[in-house]
Amino acid sequence: MLYEGVLRKMQTENGHPIQYFMIFDNGFLNVNQALNRELQIDFIKYQCLNCGEDRPIYRQGFCKKCFYETPHAGDWIMKPELSTAHLDKEDRNLEYEKKMQLQPHIVYLANSSNVKVGVTRKSQVPTRWIDQGAHEAIEIAEVPNRYLAGITEVALKDHVSDKTSWQKMLKNDIEDLDLTEWRAKLKPYIPEEAAQYFIEDNTETNLEFPVLQYPEKVKSLNLDKTPSYKGVLKGIKGQYLIFEDSTVFNVRGNEGYYVGISIQ
Structure with a gap:
């Protein structure tokens, strides 16, 4: 299944464990159901959460111009x-x-x-x-x-x-x-x-987080440097996806990035 759209912070429902959801234009993904499966994340473009333009994200999901103008920042x-x-x-x-x-x-x-x-x-x-x-x-x-x-x-x-x-x-x-x-x-x-x-x-x-395996040493995924990444999802904590190779991906920290996510 391929999901495509602009990243926003994951929605959550408190439970045992907490349930996580990524919301996209073509549907939503219950991220818990992707545990122990291979995910591929592909960076496609930027999409500022305020103006919607393909401009580099400055902070909090906004391009530089919008960050200094929108009341949301x-x-x-x-x-x-x-x-x-x-x-x-x-x-x-x-x-x-x-x-x-x-x-x-x-x-x-x-x-x-x-x-x-x-x-x-x-x-x-x-x-x-x-x-x-x-x-x-x-x-x-x-x-x-x-x-x-x-x-x-x-x-x-x-x-x-x-x-x-x-x-x-x-x-x-x-x-x-x-x-x-x-x-x-x-x-x-x-x-x-x-x-x-x-x-x-x-x-x-x-609170109980859905984590099957914690990393011993974390490696942060940067989509600007690594626009395509593939790994087995082992956990979700905070707003982070945790992968088997100790890579972690901060979903909220990448708001405004338009991506494709496929699950094997």
């Missing part, structure tokens, strides 16, 4: 503390920014390679944790807008990491930790504006 997306919609102040498109920023957000702890603090819209739980390859996670606070989530994350970054080691995550070089204990430890550092939103009566969420 504003600085507040990567840095929630820069959100200004609650002040009725526009960055690139106030209507879009109000829609995205002025809704409940979760400040959380996740463990994928180590404990890290992060922010996501409430509607994206547990999707955000799945995308990060976290095997366990817990909510710290539920706040009414993105700005409050951002300043809480910034305050907590002085006491816990905000980064994931994707290599450790993919090699499954991890340990189980008591996230409720971590949450209690971090409570005193939550900013006064967000203190009332602290959550202290929930439990960890545990």
